[in-house]
Amino acid sequence: MNLARTKVPVPNIYSYGYSGNCAYILMEMIKSAWPLNACLRVNQCPIPSAVTTRINQIVADLASLGLSHNDLHPRNVMVDRRWRVRSIIDWDDCARLEVGGEYARRVTFVDPADRMHQWDHFFLRIARDRTGELLMSGTHTRRIHRHPPLNRLLLAGTRSTGCN
Numbered sequence: 001m002n003l004a005r006t007k008v009p010v011p012n013i014y015s016y017g018y019s020g021n022c023a024y025i026l027m028e029m030i031k032s033a034w035p036l037n038a039c040l041r042v043n044q045c046p047i048p049s050a051v052t053t054r055i056n057q058i059v060a061d062l063a064s065l066g067l068s069h070n071d072l073h074p075r076n077v078m079v080d081r082r083w084r085v086r087s088i089i090d091w092d093d094c095a096r097l098e099v100g101g102e103y104a105r106r107v108t109f110v111d112p113a114d115r116m117h118q119w120d121h122f123f124l125r126i127a128r129d130r131t132g133e134l135l136m137s138g139t140h141t142r143r144i145h146r147h148p149p150l151n152r153l154l155l156a157g158t159r160s161t162g163c164n
Contacts, residue, residue: 001091004069007061009087016092023092030078033086037074047074047118054085056122063126068095068102072119097126 001010012028040047055077062069069076070093078087102123 001094003065004062004067004088004091004094007065008058009085010091011087011089025090025092027089030087030089033078033080035075036077036079039079039083040074048083051077051079051083051085052118055119058085058088059119059122059126063097066097068097069093070095070102072102102127 001013004010011030013025014028015024015026017024036047036051055072059069059072069088069091071090072088076088076090077085078089080086
C-alpha cells in the first residue's frame with residue numbers, strides 16, 4: 001500500500017492481521033466520504049463519468065507501479081458529495097500485476113447485472129492475460145483469488161498498535 005499511495009489515494013493503516021480465519025485492516029477514517037455503491041443506491045443513478053474517468057486513471061497508475069488492486073469494485077471506492085474519489089480501500093488482495101488476473105476474474109466470475117462492468121475495459125488494457133485463457137485452461141499454476149498477497153510486503157514498517 002505504501003507503493004500504491006505514491007499515485008493513488010490510500011488511507012493510512014493502523015493495524016492489520018487475522019482474527020481466526022478472517023483478515024482485518026484497521027484504516028484511517030475518510031471523512032465526508034462514502035462507498036460508491038451506497039451513493040449509487042441512494043441516488044439511483046449510473047456511475048458518474050468523473051468517477052469512471054478517475055477509476056481509469058487509478059487502474060493505469062497502479063499498473064505503472066506493477067500492481068493490481070484485485071478487488072476494485074464500487075464498494076471499495078470512497079467518494080464525497082461531489083462524486084470525487086477520495087480513497088480506495090480493501091487492499092488485502094493487492095498483488096503484482098503479472099499474477100493479479102483481475103480482468104480474467106472480473107469477466108468470468110462477476111454478476112452480469114453489476115453496473116461496474118463498464119470498468120472492465122480499463123483492466124483489459126493493462127491485462128497480461130487478456131482472455132483469461134491461462135487461468136481457465138489450467139496451464140497457469142496460480143488459483144484464482146489465491147495469489148501471494150502483497151499486503152505483508154507493502155505494509156512492512158507501517159504496523160502499529162451519504163451522497164447528495
